[in-house]
Amino acid sequence: MKMKMKQSLIFFTGMLLILSFVGCGKKVTPQSIEDNPAHHYLMGMELIDQGMPDKAFVRFERAVALDPEYAPAIAGKALVYAIRAEAESDEKYSAADAERAVDQFDKAVSEASSDRTYKFGVYVTGIRIYTRIASRGWLERAEDLYSDAKLMVKEVKEEDLPYYRNIEALHYFMGEAYFKGGEFRKAEDILGIVLAASPGKWHDKSNALYTRCQKILRAMSNYTLTDVAKKIAVKDKVDRADVAALLVDELHMDRLFAGRIPVPGKNMKASFTPADVVGHMFEPEIMTVLKWNVRGLQPIYDETTRAELFFPKKPMTRKELAFVLEDVLIKLTGDKTMSSQHLGQDKSLYPDVNPTDAWYNAIVTVVNRNLMETDLSGAFSPDGNMDGADLILSLMRLRNIMNVY
Structure with missing residues (x-):
């Protein structure tokens, strides 16, 4: 007992000495x-x-x-x-x-x-x-x-x-602040100051953020984004829940599909509610997407829990979004042949995608319809994460196509 008290005294004395030096x-x-x-x-x-x-x-x-x-x-x-x-x-x-x-x-x-x-x-x-x-x-x-x-x-x-x-750092980080604050036009203007100066440390970062601003502003040219959409737009990578939320809130998917897809009952519902969706802020939107069985956003079997889960926080890859967009188009047009139109090609249109890949057809479909873009080299980056700006632009372009039908 005495030994423990002595050790405690030494410890606290040491701590007091450290604090006294800091002070x-x-x-x-x-x-x-x-x-x-x-x-x-x-x-x-x-x-x-x-x-x-x-x-x-x-x-x-x-x-x-x-x-x-x-x-x-x-x-x-x-x-x-x-x-x-x-x-x-x-x-x-x-x-x-x-x-x-x-x-x-x-x-x-x-x-x-x-x-x-x-x-x-x-x-x-x-x-x-x-x-x-x-x-x-x-x-x-x-x-x-x-x-x-x-x-x-x-x-x-x-x-x-x-x-x-260099002083351009000031303009870059203020541009980043405006971007996060949803002031995309102000962000674009202030990042332009960096891009107009001689290339320096902050030039490339400013150019990348400037490009994201332009994508969002292009998407907003015909539509007013909701507050939720603006918050998702600034994300470096979006998750499955974000995509579900925008499909329902921005594309009004439930109303869009209701008159186009024949259902056996008037009150169509998802077959079950995944455990990881309960209480999520986007639970209603996720359940709507599950109700319509959108490819690329279906439940995933989890080996640990031995249950079908939605994984709302799982980042959405570009190839997965291609599946989502293609499936929405198929449901919208009723053209089921769209899912196999580009299968069997000997040579790929993209250097980083094989024509035998399961996602090849979907990628060709969305790129041909200008819903998604390749980089300057023609690469699609199928495993790359979707950022918010690209997601918003893709969905707004899909919205324009929807207006045709």
Whole structure:
């Protein structure tokens, strides 16, 4: 008993010593030439790019230990908290991380007050932070930071921006904020500023996001997207539940098929409700899709549970969406031969799809009708994930075809 008490005393004494050192904010002694705040900050930001925020946090902590007033690293810690808040499903924990993110960001702004270059970099990170936490009024706060950072541009020394490198980073991340906020026209305009400048670190990313904006804006040229559709449109990859939701909410699939497909009873329903659909926010839409037995969105047998499940969070691949779109066309037109029109070809039309692949016919069908596109090389990328912008554009084009029938 005495031994346990002694061990506990040693533990708590050690913890108090650690906390006292942290509280004092004393600098630690560098262990090597590369053991400096700027290096650890740069490594931390690159780890965030690689999807390793926890490892990045360790780097930022080391930078702050070496220099407690090093604003870029303090802002880096805030960004990690924001990433955690975005990923956290529990609202309570998410809110706590979001609060930590804002507190650390405010501290970074305070520490950078005497250096315009550091402050510029901190403000760019701040836009990223508010984009991640997406709390009430986040977009307006990001706009304020953008406006303030623009006033500093003439005083910024780009060579002292170890990670961002050039001022175009400001425009790129504000464009990303507008994109997430559903302000696609504003996102397109501001990303255009980056593309008009000499190619730099943020040029390719801006071009990719600019292209996604254009796809969504083209889709919206004839139709007004619902709020749900706008939220799905900005996703890097959509899941099966997203596709079901848009088929029902944007294409009004239930009403569309009701008068075209003969059913034995007036109140047609899905044969069963998969267990993983119960309580899902898109449960009604998923059940509607199951009712019409849309190919590519049928239940999947799960070996673990030995049950047919829908897997609402499973990412939708491009070949799977091709099946979905082709099946909708078949049900819409009543032309069942469509599912086999392109079978038996000796040579594939696409370098990454074999004519014997089960999805080959569906891909040819949707590409020929301009519902989906290949890349510049002619490749279809059948196993690639669908992003929200491509999904929205495909469904709006399908909607135009529907108007013909």
